[in-house]
Amino acid sequence: MSIKSFHPPQRILMGPGPSDVSPRVLEAMSRPTLGHLDPVFVAMMDEMKTLLKYAFKTDNELTMPVSAPGSAGMETCFVNLVEPGDKVIVCQNGVFGGRMKENVERCGGTAVMVQDDWGRAVDPQKLEDALKAHPDAKIVAFVHAETSTGAQSDAKTLVEIAHKHGCLAIVDAVTSLGGTPLKVDEWKIDAIYSGTQKCLSSTPGLSPVSFSAAALDKVKNRKTKVQSWFMDLNLVMAYWGGSTKRAYHHTAPINALYGLHESLVILQEEGIENSWARHQRNHLALRAGLEAMGLSFVVPEADRLPQLNAISIPDGVDEAAVRSLLLSDYSLEIGAGLGAMAGKVWRIGLMGHASNPRNIRTCLAALDDVLGRMNAPIQRGVAVAAANKKLAG
Amino acid sequence: MSIKSFHPPQRILMGPGPSDVSPRVLEAMSRPTLGHLDPVFVAMMDEMKTLLKYAFKTDNELTMPVSAPGSAGMETCFVNLVEPGDKVIVCQNGVFGGRMKENVERCGGTAVMVQDDWGRAVDPQKLEDALKAHPDAKIVAFVHAETSTGAQSDAKTLVEIAHKHGCLAIVDAVTSLGGTPLKVDEWKIDAIYSGTQKCLSSTPGLSPVSFSAAALDKVKNRKTKVQSWFMDLNLVMAYWGGSTKRAYHHTAPINALYGLHESLVILQEEGIENSWARHQRNHLALRAGLEAMGLSFVVPEADRLPQLNAISIPDGVDEAAVRSLLLSDYSLEIGAGLGAMAGKVWRIGLMGHASNPRNIRTCLAALDDVLGRMNAPIQRGVAVAAANKKLAG
Numbered sequence: 001m002s003i004k005s006f007h008p009p010q011r012i013l014m015g016p017g018p019s020d021v022s023p024r025v026l027e028a029m030s031r032p033t034l035g036h037l038d039p040v041f042v043a044m045m046d047e048m049k050t051l052l053k054y055a056f057k058t059d060n061e062l063t064m065p066v067s068a069p070g071s072a073g074m075e076t077c078f079v080n081l082v083e084p085g086d087k088v089i090v091c092q093n094g095v096f097g098g099r100m101k102e103n104v105e106r107c108g109g110t111a112v113m114v115q116d117d118w119g120r121a122v123d124p125q126k127l128e129d130a131l132k133a134h135p136d137a138k139i140v141a142f143v144h145a146e147t148s149t150g151a152q153s154d155a156k157t158l159v160e161i162a163h164k165h166g167c168l169a170i171v172d173a174v175t176s177l178g179g180t181p182l183k184v185d186e187w188k189i190d191a192i193y194s195g196t197q198k199c200l201s202s203t204p205g206l207s208p209v210s211f212s213a214a215a216l217d218k219v220k221n222r223k224t225k226v227q228s229w230f231m232d233l234n235l236v237m238a239y240w241g242g243s244t245k246r247a248y249h250h251t252a253p254i255n256a257l258y259g260l261h262e263s264l265v266i267l268q269e270e271g272i273e274n275s276w277a278r279h280q281r282n283h284l285a286l287r288a289g290l291e292a293m294g295l296s297f298v299v300p301e302a303d304r305l306p307q308l309n310a311i312s313i314p315d316g317v318d319e320a321a322v323r324s325l326l327l328s329d330y331s332l333e334i335g336a337g338l339g340a341m342a343g344k345v346w347r348i349g350l351m352g353h354a355s356n357p358r359n360i361r362t363c364l365a366a367l368d369d370v371l372g373r374m375n376a377p378i379q380r381g382v383a384v385a386a387a388n389k390k391l392a393g
Numbered sequence: 394m395s396i397k398s399f400h401p402p403q404r405i406l407m408g409p410g411p412s413d414v415s416p417r418v419l420e421a422m423s424r425p426t427l428g429h430l431d432p433v434f435v436a437m438m439d440e441m442k443t444l445l446k447y448a449f450k451t452d453n454e455l456t457m458p459v460s461a462p463g464s465a466g467m468e469t470c471f472v473n474l475v476e477p478g479d480k481v482i483v484c485q486n487g488v489f490g491g492r493m494k495e496n497v498e499r500c501g502g503t504a505v506m507v508q509d510d511w512g513r514a515v516d517p518q519k520l521e522d523a524l525k526a527h528p529d530a531k532i533v534a535f536v537h538a539e540t541s542t543g544a545q546s547d548a549k550t551l552v553e554i555a556h557k558h559g560c561l562a563i564v565d566a567v568t569s570l571g572g573t574p575l576k577v578d579e580w581k582i583d584a585i586y587s588g589t590q591k592c593l594s595s596t597p598g599l600s601p602v603s604f605s606a607a608a609l610d611k612v613k614n615r616k617t618k619v620q621s622w623f624m625d626l627n628l629v630m631a632y633w634g635g636s637t638k639r640a641y642h643h644t645a646p647i648n649a650l651y652g653l654h655e656s657l658v659i660l661q662e663e664g665i666e667n668s669w670a671r672h673q674r675n676h677l678a679l680r681a682g683l684e685a686m687g688l689s690f691v692v693p694e695a696d697r698l699p700q701l702n703a704i705s706i707p708d709g710v711d712e713a714a715v716r717s718l719l720l721s722d723y724s725l726e727i728g729a730g731l732g733a734m735a736g737k738v739w740r741i742g743l744m745g746h747a748s749n750p751r752n753i754r755t756c757l758a759a760l761d762d763v764l765g766r767m768n769a770p771i772q773r774g775v776a777v778a779a780a781n782k783k784l785a786g
Binding site: 024 | 395396397398399400401402403404406408410411413414417419420421422423424425426427428429431432433434437440443444460461462463464465468472492495496498499500588590596597598599618619620621622623641642643644645646647648649651652654655657658661720726731
């Protein structure tokens with residue numbers, strides 16, 4: 001056996017995440033490792049919490065990164081808030097609503113599913129109806145920005161309905177945080193989780209979460225122990241909680257946290273509202289190019305996420321072959337469909353650091369070339385100009 | 394709010410982990426991020442599995458890093474192998490045996506505790522007696538290298554006893570992997586977990602694990618679903634399993650995996666037996682210096698881990714003040730006591746990249762200075778010479 005050091009190629013990451021990571025973030029990851037209880041590191045943890053509160057627009061004291069990817073952030077919310085026997089209304093309009101159901105059931109809860117079409121927003125009326133039919137429900141859970149389809153839902157309204165019926169609201173913001181308006185306190189969200197590898201443009205592996213006082217109250221007053229030791233907020237709080245004294249729970253992923261810290265500093269420098277506006281502006285430019293080419297969006301305009309563009313695959317085109325050519329000839333990654341949408345769509349991300357005019361132009365030019373070579377039914381030679389016109393305002 | 398980029402100081406990490414990280418590993422973390430299904434990344438995953446099999450000395454097909462720290466590796470073993478109602482014998486001789494008990498109980502199992510003194514190896518006879526008293530036990534769990542005390546147990550013998558009584562064996566190798574002999578296949582260990590931030594000298598945040606065919610058989614034939622979606626090996630195997638086709642489960646921590654890959658390449662270059670020998674050689678040199686100074690080990694010689702040296706605190710010395718001075722004046726981190734040993738011991742790690750003569754000399758000189766300034770009852774000016782004599786052979 002003789003395995004050498006691994007030297008990855010430089011990609012352009014325009015799939016559903018990970019997105020392009022800023023060189024500043026990559027460099028931060030390589031800074032000297034500190035101990036997880038080093039006073040200098042502990043001071044950085046306080047900055048991290050402040051930066052995450054800024055990104056989430058919240059004053060929630062328990063706002064921190066879970067030391068594992070977004071799926072573990074999701075599980076952290078469910079294992080802490082769902083007790084055996086609890087009824088949870090789960091609104092599903094894509095893959096990740098299904099994962100929420102799995103979480104509820106593995107916590108011993110009952111999931112009442114409210115189904116919406118994939119690629120559409122969650123229908124508030126259906127949630128209202130479900131809550132009327134299930135007055136004993138304790139929690140409502142939904143995905144703000146469905147990474148599998150590129151649809152966004154009206155989180156503010158859905159949380160209002162949940163609260164009206166005495167439920168706590170758990171919100172998946174994996175793909176929305178940093179890319180599209182998200183206001184945890186104003187919208188009164190009780191528990192929220194996100195990922196680092198989408199619009200924050202850090203590397204994958206951490207999951208920012210935030211919990212309201214009402215949610216924490218429920219966690220602290222559970223009848224049963226949280227089934228996960230690693231994710232039990234009652235224990236994690238000793239390390240990440242409000243006290244200035246930080247006690248060991250698990251060893252934090254120090255260098256990954258450096259990267260997240262740097263990505264949040266970049267977000268703060270840009271200003272979060274400016275970041276939202278940039279994602280929207282670049283989405284419109286990409287859209288102009290794609291539509292000029294004759295490609296069409298899966299999600300109706302009103303429900304569309306700016307940072308994740310799900311596009312129907314033109315008739316007769318081998319979608320996997322297109323992605324392979326984009327990767328080999330342009331070092332450009334776009335995403336395949338997931339779940340029920342596998343084989344039917346491409347997912348083109350414009351997230352965080354990757355949401356920029358250069359990437360839009362490269363992606364459109366590459367699609368023009370590759371689809372043209374495959375004789376796909378598209379309009380050639382027009383996409384980049386259409387995007388440029390939009391970018392010029 | 395205006396938070397700046399975070400620039401940590403350069404420490405010498407001689408606590409219980411994280412240990413000093415090689416510049417090669419830090420540089421690897423900053424390489425360009427790839428998608429988690431990129432063919433180039435998938436090829437790297439195969440190398441990672443090969444390298445981990447080498448480190449664990451196993452041919453187990455399911456040998457991979459869990460995408461979260463060692464505590465999550467522990468939980469991965471327990472949630473997959475323990476079903477509600479299962480009886481598990483847990484041998485405890487430090488903090489981490491207690492964490493195993495928490496895990497068993499949160500899985501709905503019954504933990505039968507076999508207690509040994511902290512700072513001593515697990516007594517095989519006590520395990521034998523417990524298994525005779527509990528013929529319905531299904532699993533035996535113990536810690537190979539107790540990070541809280543610096544004691545190592547005879548894993549081979551304990552696993553033999555477990556098997557003789559028809560039990561699977563779960564082994565905590567967080568601090569042993571790479572630093573002291575560990576032979577998963579030869580010792581017939583069924584499930585094992587480790588960490589990246591100890592003798593592998595990568596950054597914290599991942600947990601290498603390995604499962605025997607017998608363990609996987611149990612996982613695949615469970616009566617109940619694994620309570621954790623994130624850690625369910627039946628799902629994780631779609632991404633990390635034997636097939637060459639890798640399907641999305643969660644988004645892997647790409648750049649952290651680059652770091653681990655590099656640290657395993659370094660281990661392979663050195664040769665694992667050479668790494669074990671280096672840890673032992675450096676331990677003896679540190680020991681010579683500490684004993685010349687008049688400091689004493691907590692763990693009897695036969696049970697001592699070479700990579701983690703637990704030292705009694707001299708009478709009348711403010712142990713926290715000593716650690717503070719080492720940090721401020723030498724940028725040197727050593728560990729405090731944990732659990733029942735808090736305030737009673739220091740834990741001096743010589744792990745992975747940190748296990749080298751320069752660190753030994755720096756640590757001894759720094760202790761000589763700081764303890765001297767605090768008028769501790771030590772012999773001054775002799776420690777480094779004693780270590781040098783040992784290092785010279």
